[in-house]
Each structure stands twice: as structure tokens, then as C-alpha cells.
Amino acid sequence: MPAVSHLQSAPAAYPDEIGVEVSNVTKSFGGDTSRVTVLNGVSLTIKKGEFVSLIGPSGCGKSTLLKLVAGLSEANGGSVSINGKSVREAAKDKAIGLVPQSPALLPWRTILDNVSLPISINPGANAGRKLRDPKEILQSFGLGHALDRYPAQLSGGMQQRAAIARAFVFDPEILLMDEPFSALDEMNRDQQRMGLLDFWQSNRKSVLFVTHSVPEAIILSDRIVLMASHPGRIAEIIDVDLPRPRNEALYASDAFRDLEGYVRSALRKVMEAARV
């Protein structure tokens, strides 16, 4: 760990409650003869209101891990629980908000209707939760002027923001984001990152965020989970003790740079080990 103790870390919204618990999960694909182990003995706990990033070389199974937590894929061994319930139960309660790699908005619906979609789907699970007003949430994502527009009329960055708003609108327990900014150009990406950071800081939710970008992982996360490949496993979990609320100014701080250097060298070690 780098020495960043001179910075005070902000208290998490829910100090010790466990949001997501991944214990000793194993996942493999393929037939009996050509079985490939994608995840091997992965254990990870995400506290309520904690922002955790998954980073690692391609093929380390970070997207697979996200899919397991989302209930889109089943583990071969081990277990995943969300708020103490199985993933299936959590999905029934609409506890999971997914932001896929592409915005995946429905082209025949306006932005407002796209963001309202999770409220109308599985309405039985709406009871007793704080649904947000889709209009309000779009306004806070800077899309107040685009409510009646269709996805094809918006830029990629705006579409991705609408997809994030869609994941927040029904007040899920955990947000799963699979490289949501990877299709954007660098300037746009930075802007969307800051937008997400701002929104999340005032709406603390557990987040599992898959990314390829070291600065992105640092600026957003409370902890960075560094994964190694062949087979996919957790190599190291790095605490990000930078104060919140954060903003762009943090990029220039020594603490940020120290941490970035540390994460990069750890990543390099993982990749070199994989090459041998």
C-alpha cells in the first residue's frame, strides 16, 4: 500500500453492513475435455454504499464475475448473495441495477420512457421502495432538455448517461457497471466519469464497476480489486484512501499520483506473471 495516511478518509454511508458477498466462487466454460476455468476461488465483499472497481488484464474474468453477481450466469461453485439473499431473490426484488457496456436503450422509446422502463417492469417489486422521478433523475444527469428525444438523436455520452439514470431510477441496492464508458472518447469519458461521481456521492449505493482504466478506478472507487488471469482470480485488493467528495482536482494531487503509480506497477506485475 502507498503511504496516503495524511489524507483523511471519508466515512462510508453504511459503515459495516454487507451489501454483496461473493464467496469462493468458481466458474468454468466448455466441455469435459476442453474445460477452461475463468474464475477460481474468488471471494469479495462489497459493503453497502461502497464503490468497488474490478480491474485487470483481458480474460481475467472481471466481466464474468459481474455477470455472476447480476444473475446472468450461474457459478459452478461457491455462492453469491446480495443483502443476504440469493441473486435470484435479489433480482425478484429488483435489487440489481445493470449498466451494460453499450447503453442498450430501446430505440423506439424516448429517453424519458427508456428511463421509466425499470419502474414499469416487474411492478410487483415496486412496493416499499423509493422510486425516483424519471424526469428529475434525467435533469440531475444533465438530460433535462432531452426528455422527449430518441436515443439515436443523442450523442454516445448522453446515451450512456441515460443508461446510468435508468439503473438508478428504481433505487436498486447494488449497481453493476460493465465498462460503461469504454466506447466513449477520452474527453467525453472524463466528463461522464465526473457526472457519475457527482451523482453517486449524493446517492450512495453499492457499486461494482468493471474498468480498464487505472485513473478511472482510482477517482471513483473506495477499493480496487486487481484481478489476474489464467485462471481468473483476485491478485490484490487496494484501498483508495482519498477523501470524498472528490473532483477533477484530485487527479493533480500527489496522493493520486502515488496511488496510480502503485496500481500500475501492480497491474504490470500481474501481466508479466501471466506471460511466463
Next chain:
Amino acid sequence: MSDTVATAPRRNASGFTMARIVFDWGPPALTFVIVAVLWQLVAINNPYVLPTLDAIGNSLASDPGMYWANLLVTCQEVVIGAGAGIICGFLLAVAMSELPIVEKAVMPLIVVIMVTPVVAIAPALVVAFGFGMLPKYIVTGLVVFFPMLVNSLAGLRDVDQKALDVFKTLHASRWEIFRDLRLPGCMPFVFAGLRIAMPLAVVGAAVAEFVAAGQQAGLGSLVTIAAAQANLPVTWASIALLCLLGVLLVSLLALLRKRILWWSDEDVIGR
């Protein structure tokens, strides 16, 4: 800034509306004029090959009631026969996409039926069901059924996987996934199927009438009867009306597509 919204296309912004019309309609109009002139040249020199265009026009004008009655019969076959074929094709596609066992069970039979030439089935249907409208409905329906089925099925399966993932994490029911994702998403494919089915519907109706000719039995019978009597103007007038019917159906479809499927046309939406 890359965040700006694409603006809607400007209409007539340049003010060259007339030039635009001439540019858009001029070339095809010219083609039609050239074909008409060539037609007349051939017809005047070879009266037993083609009737002149004015002879066709005179034939239409001299007995409009007869043509109208036959046109209505053919229209009825297309509307009822093709309508049923389209609905059945789509519904079977839905059943197949929701229940794979249905596809497994039924698809081979459908392929067998579809490779059988409709022209060959038609006389058998006439023997079975007589000279009434039923065999004509069946033939017209059969012709449109397959393109509708295949296209709809492809559309129902071609869902955005990432959007499907979002639905699944929300624990959407199969009905919700169908209503909000598969059904609207398959529409571009359904319309592609209709685009093939519409002209085929006219073909189906005409073929059915060839086999089951009779008095006032549609434009197809009119063609066979008039051709047998070497009456070229009536033959070609009937062909022209069949052609007109096809054009009408395709235009109606294009209009409908614009209303329902505007979201899949990028130039309309103004990206």
C-alpha cells in the same frame, strides 16, 4: 463539444424545391417515357405482339364496370387471403420463438409445404374446394405465409442482448420481455417480410384465378380468358390493373412503415 444534440433535418432549407423535384422525379419519369415510346413502336409495327397503349386505355374506358368488378374480386382475395397468411405467419413465428419445441415439431412440415410449387397445389385445391373463393384465399395465404414466418422469426430472435440483460436483472416476465423488447424490436424484420409478401400476394391471387377461371372471377381469370381469345387490349389492361394493385399495396406498406418504424430509419430521425 461532443455532447451536442444532432439537429433534425432541415426541410426545403435551401429553397431549391423545384430543382429537387426535377432531380428526384426526372430520371425515373424519363425511363417510363422511353419505355412507352418503345412500346408504341413495337405495338404499331406488330399488332399481334402488343396492343397500343391507347387501345389498352380505350378498353379500360369502354367497360370500366367489368374491370372494377374483377379488380374488387382480386382485392378481396388479397385482403382476406394474404391477411390471414400474414397473421398466421407472424403468430407461428411468435410461438416458435417462445417455445423452441414448436419450431422443432413444425418447421420440417412447413419447409416441405413451401418447396411444393403453389402453381401445382392450386388445381388440387380447386378440385377439393370448388370454384369458390376458398381455394383462392388458401393459395394467396400460402404464398405470403413463409416470408412472414421466416422474417418475423429472425426479428424476434434478433434482440439486443445487452438490453435483454437489463430486462433479466429486473426479473422481467417473459410477457414483459415480449411486449417491451421482442415485439417492437422485431418490427423492422416484419416489415421486410411484408415488403416481400405484398407483391407475392398479388401473384398468389392471380395464379389461383388462372386455375379456377370463370365469369367475373378476378383479374387473373380475365387475363387467361382474354389471352385465349387473343384479345390483347383486355389482356394487357388486366395486367396493368394487377400491376397497379401491387404498386398500391407496396405504397400503402411504405406509408405504414413510416408511421410505425420511423425509429429505425436514421435519416428520418436525423442522426
